[in-house]
Amino acid sequence: MRDQSDNNAPLHVLQTVFGYPSFRGQQADIVNHVAGGGDALVLMPTGGGKSLCYQIPSLVRDGVGVVISPLIALMQDQVDALAEVGVRAAFLNSTQSFEETIRTEKAVRKGELDLVYVAPERLMTPRCLELLESSKIALFAIDEAHCVSQWGHDFRPEYIKLSILHERFPQVPRIALTATADPQTRAEIARRLQLEDAAQFVSSFDRPNIRYQIVEKTNGRKQVLDFIREEHPGDAGIVYCLSRKKVEETADFLNEHGLTALPYHAGMDHATRAANQSRFLREDGIVMVATIAFGMGIDKPDVRFVCHLDLPKSIEGYYQETGRAGRDGAPADAWMAYGLQDVVQQRRMIDESEADENFKRVQTAKLDAMLGLCETLNCRRVRLLDYFGQSSGPCGNCDICLAPPVSYDGTVQMQKLLSSIYRVDQRFGGGHVIDVLRGTDSDKVKQWRHDKVSTFGIGSETSEAEWRAILRQAIALGLVVVDHDSYGALKLTADARPVLKGERTVQLRQYQKPAKKKRESAKPKGYVESELSSSEQGIFEKLRWWRVETARKHNVPAYVIFHDATMREIAKMKPSSLDDLRNVSGVGEKKLESYGEEIIALIAELV
Structure with a gap:
């Protein structure tokens, strides 16, 4: 299995161990690059098959593949899933007893494992570094690599220290993987992990399904x-x-x-x-x-x-x-x-955080981009x-x-909103401003004598829900901000001036009252549904029942035994021999050996 001289070794492992007929997308290029000793930074969407990009090179190269992962709670499931396909895997983290730790460390030293999962905190201990230096290492895989970004949504301080891998193990290839990184985060990952010279593999971020x-x-x-x-x-x-x-x-x-x-x-x-x-x-x-x-x-x-x-x-x-x-x-x-309250709440969280001004600016820009997506x-x-x-x-x-939204020239509506914010001295929140626009004689409006301002009632023909939608768009367009130092008061930005003066027009989304409707499930472009006949559906349901029982016996999640897609293919193919079953995507040699006879017997009984 570890003969690198055979260029087909990775494909052979994919087919015999994992049961897939061919690589998808950039997988083959990544696997061959890392198996050949190259460093890589891999950006691939969730569900795109990232784990195979380090699992297969670990099986092809000499030594144990070391996977650095923050997911302590899931390591057992990951190890169990690998055991199901015949890969020798273990983990080192704080959930283990001392005896389990000693047993795993001994297996690493003796070369008895294909993969070992390690939490970053554990990796940085002198004991773990000494273990790795005295063992044969196939590669280092840094999973969830976006955790290294201080600007990111999931920063883990211990990830910054992972540059030690390059310094201590310069000859061992490293592969950093994430599903989420904008160009700035990508550059930060490469810099912090000293992967500036690594090959970058960026798959499409699109998930069409x-x-x-x-x-x-x-x-x-x-x-x-x-x-x-x-x-x-x-x-x-x-x-x-x-x-x-x-x-x-x-x-x-x-x-x-x-x-x-x-x-x-x-x-x-x-x-x-x-x-x-x-x-x-x-x-x-x-x-x-x-x-x-x-x-x-x-x-x-x-x-x-x-x-x-x-x-x-x-x-x-x-x-x-x-x-x-x-x-x-x-x-x-x-x-x-x-809704509008979401914007106010997120702005408040940024403003009230103890982070420095630079960090707050970055978080505000990220929130603005999120608002832009919503609006x-x-x-x-x-x-x-x-x-x-x-x-x-x-x-x-x-x-x-x-259901394309109707857009319209909302300049006049926007001018009314901005004028009202200005007329109440930029000291009040959205609800009060909308009351003034709609001419609502609330106690608060009367108390502040805002029923006397020139904008009182100029938006009475527009519903409260419509004004809320216009206000959200004003915030998304950067014309209005929420000031939490003034209890959520709305303030005009410099960009509001040209709108008020009629120098800039504004396109808005026309408000549509939410309609309760049932629709068919999503059918994305290019998706071919594996329709089953009634008899095939019966086989599929029996296979699901068998899978639940089998998973319970093995104490693993059902999908670790077989994915639904694999079982649908079995239901359609109705294999009558192990050779037939071997041709089903997702059935490798170990699973064929473990479950093949049971499945063939189950199909024979049903057919």
């Missing part, structure tokens, strides 16, 4: 319940919330209304959190309600939707989180409810990919492409 949809938030919990009930009944999914309290309340609400929902956040005790994550990975149809503490490295392929009940802080965070849907390539949804009049995917430096055309699979 994901349908993006952003709706105005009216009653977030009720909206997400309706969305799941109408479009994803019985499916596995993730609902992200900003606060721990909101996670708990939303999970309770969904459970009260008949869904199976579990909470997950950093404030829960470790045992409960781990148990909930395990149920989500091992059972079907679970909805995980979580803060962003949940999700990185989650390999569950059949997550059919990711919902956001609060605005993410950045496009990187949004892309990373939505990318957990549809890893199997089948249709999936990224749904978000977003865009054009294809969301074009906007998303443009952020990562990639150009594309309209996708036909986002809410804007499917």
Whole structure:
């Protein structure tokens, strides 16, 4: 297996160990480059097959592949999944007993492992560095490499120290991998990890099977319940919330209304959190309600939707989180409810943080880009990919492409809004300004004598919801900011002046009242659904039942045994021999040996 002289060795490993007939996209180039001893920086979307890019070179090269990963909670599942295909893998982290640690270290020294997963904190200890220096190392894989970026959404301080690998092990190839990095973050990864001279492999960030949809938030919990009930009944999914309290309340609400929902956040005790994550990975149809503490490295392929009940802080965070849907390539949804209060809340979090002014500026720019995605009049995917430096055309699979918004010259409406903010001395929040515009005789309006200002009632023909939408767009366009030093008062920016003076026109999205409608599941361009006949569906359901029982016996998530796509192919092919089964994508030699006879017997019984 470790004979590098054979150029076909990586392909042979792919086919016999992992059971896939051929590499996808840039995988072959990356694998061959690293197997040949080259350094690499790999950007590949979630579900694009990043792990094979270091697993196969580790199997082809002499020594053990060392994978640095922040995902301690998932290392056991990753090791179990490799064991299922016959790869000798282990991990070193703080969850192990002293005896388990000694056993793993001995296996590393003796060359009895193909891969070892190590948390970055453990890697930096003198004991671990001494272990690696006294062992034969095939390569270092730095997974979730965006964690090295101090400007990123998931910074881990210990990642900065990983430049030590280049200094201590200059002859060992290194591969850094991430699904999320804009050009600035990419440059920072290369600099901090001393990978400036490494080959860079940047795949398309596009996930065509994901349908993006952003709706105005009216009653977030009720909206997400309706969305799941109408479009994803019985499916596995993730609902992200900003606060721990909101996670708990939303999970309770969904459970009260008949869904199976579990909470997950950093404030829960470790045992409960781990148990909930395990149920989500091992059972079907679970909805995980979580803060962003949940999700990185989650390999569950059949997550059919990711919902956001609060605005993410950045496009990187949004892309990373939505990318957990549809890893199997089948249709999936990224749904978000977003409102003016989200903007105010995120601005407040930035303003009140203890970070320096430079960091706050970067975070504000990232939030502005996120607002731009929410308020865009054009294809969301074009906007998303443009952020990562990639150009594309309209996708036909986002809410804007499917139901194009009507845009109009909103200059007069915008002038009314900006004038009202000015007339109340830029000292009041959105609700009060809208009351003045609509001519509402509230106690507060009367108290401040704002019923006497020239803009009182000039927007009475426009509904409160429409004015909220215009205000959100004003903030997204950079004409208005929310000042938290003044209790959320709206302030005009320098860019507002030319609009007020009539020197600049403004295109706005016409407000559309939310319509409750059921639609078919997303069918992205180029997606060919594996339709099963009624008899094939029967075989597929039996295989799923068999997989649940088998996974329970092996104490691993069901998808570790076989993915749905593999079982659909088995149901269509109806193999009658091991040789037939060997031709199914996702069935390697070890799985053929472990499960082949059972599957052939099951098919024979059904056919």
